[in-house]
Amino acid sequence: MTQVIDLRSDTITKPSREMLLAAMSAEVGDDCYGEDPTVKKLENYCAELFKKEMAMFMPTGTMSNQIAVASLTNQGDEVICDASYHINFFESSQTAVLCKVALNTIHTDNGVITVKDLEAAIDRKARFGDLYAQPKLLLLENSISTHGGKVFPLKVLSELKQYCDAKSIKVYMDGARLLNACTAKKIEPSEYAKHVDGLSICFAKGLSAPFGSVLIGPKEMFSKAKKLRKWFGGALHQSGYMAAMALYALKNNMSLLEEDNKNASLFSTYLIKINALSLFPTETNFVMFDVTRLGVTADHFVNEARKNHLLMLAWQERIVRVVFHNGISQEDVIRAAGIVSNICNEILKRKKA
Numbered sequence: 001m002t003q004v005i006d007l008r009s010d011t012i013t014k015p016s017r018e019m020l021l022a023a024m025s026a027e028v029g030d031d032c033y034g035e036d037p038t039v040k041k042l043e044n045y046c047a048e049l050f051k052k053e054m055a056m057f058m059p060t061g062t063m064s065n066q067i068a069v070a071s072l073t074n075q076g077d078e079v080i081c082d083a084s085y086h087i088n089f090f091e092s093s094q095t096a097v098l099c100k101v102a103l104n105t106i107h108t109d110n111g112v113i114t115v116k117d118l119e120a121a122i123d124r125k126a127r128f129g130d131l132y133a134q135p136k137l138l139l140l141e142n143s144i145s146t147h148g149g150k151v152f153p154l155k156v157l158s159e160l161k162q163y164c165d166a167k168s169i170k171v172y173m174d175g176a177r178l179l180n181a182c183t184a185k186k187i188e189p190s191e192y193a194k195h196v197d198g199l200s201i202c203f204a205k206g207l208s209a210p211f212g213s214v215l216i217g218p219k220e221m222f223s224k225a226k227k228l229r230k231w232f233g234g235a236l237h238q239s240g241y242m243a244a245m246a247l248y249a250l251k252n253n254m255s256l257l258e259e260d261n262k263n264a265s266l267f268s269t270y271l272i273k274i275n276a277l278s279l280f281p282t283e284t285n286f287v288m289f290d291v292t293r294l295g296v297t298a299d300h301f302v303n304e305a306r307k308n309h310l311l312m313l314a315w316q317e318r319i320v321r322v323v324f325h326n327g328i329s330q331e332d333v334i335r336a337a338g339i340v341s342n343i344c345n346e347i348l349k350r351k352k353a
């Protein structure tokens with residue numbers, strides 16, 4: 001039987017035997033009483049890795065995002081972000097209902113918000129003192145999912161932070177795949193953290209843990225964040241088993257991210273030769289391409305690939321997403337590229353006929 005190559009997401013990764021053994025041998029306690037030593041170990045490790053005061057283990061990246069937004073704002077405040085970011089693309093309802101803030105979205109070409117974009121977003125609305133929504137938080141994403149895993153440039157980030165500090169606007173980074181970005185650009189995680197107030201990363205993506213995220217930032221953010229984690233039902237008891245796997249991932253699996261980035265880069269060298277596809281620049285572990293010129297939808301393309309034992313995601317109407325992750329070999333990359341190429345040829349042949 002032909003083996004399926006599953007490139008839908010890096011969230012499909014599973015823990016290795018060693019990671020499971022780390023969980024099995026973890027020392028645990030009730031984290032709601034602050035008595036789980038492994039959770040504390042993970043939180044301290046993350047705070048040190050990012051050179052921030054505190055870290056808090058969370059069940060998911062979505063919960064980290066929601067709690068960060070609610071902790072860094074008051075109800076009715078305005079949060080500025082790019083329209084393509086996860087917080088708007090997937091979490092706009094949650095943000096409205098749980099955080100009760102207003103999103104002011106910017107439509108950039110590549111997800112990189114500049115000071116000029118931010119200034120325009122602030123100035124395009126009448127503010128009239130504090131009678132109406134006031135911008136209190138800038139939310140950034142890194143790597144930028146909807147723009148093919150683009151890395152948010154450090155220089156732009158530092159300019160934004162300077163601007164925001166002067167305007168008393170907090171900066172938060174949704175860094176679900178920040179470590180992919182750090183690996184690709186050889187930038188220390190703390191270099192990014194220096195220019196944000198709060199940030200989060202996910203363990204259940206390329207790092208291949210089965211569970212979790214961590215929210216990182218200054219101590220003052222956590223009085224509210226800790227309460228909200230309880231309110232949202234995310235305060236866990238013996239979460240040390242999960243924390244042990246996350247810690248294992250941070251200490252041992254960074255090299256997997258490098259492999260994933262390399263595989264994406266290799267895959268894109270094949271796809272760039274296909275004229276009918278328009279490829280997003282590949283910077284991390286994503287490859288994204290637009291199928292408009294083939295005259296088909298992303299759904300159609302993905303269905304064709306499925307028939308050939310290749311799984312990809314129809315991200316938007318005309319955009320297909322491919323994500324490289326642990327367990328994908330170089331041979332898989334080459335086979336997958338061949339399948340994509342054959343599908344393009346078939347579609348073009350049928351069009352001519």
Ligand SMILES: *Cc1c(COP(=O)(O)O)cnc(C)c1O
Nearest residue numbers: 060061062063086141145174176
């Ligand atoms: C995956 C992801 C999240 C959410 O993480 P979950 O753990 O699935 O809730 C948030 N932001 C970005 C950019 C992501 O890719």
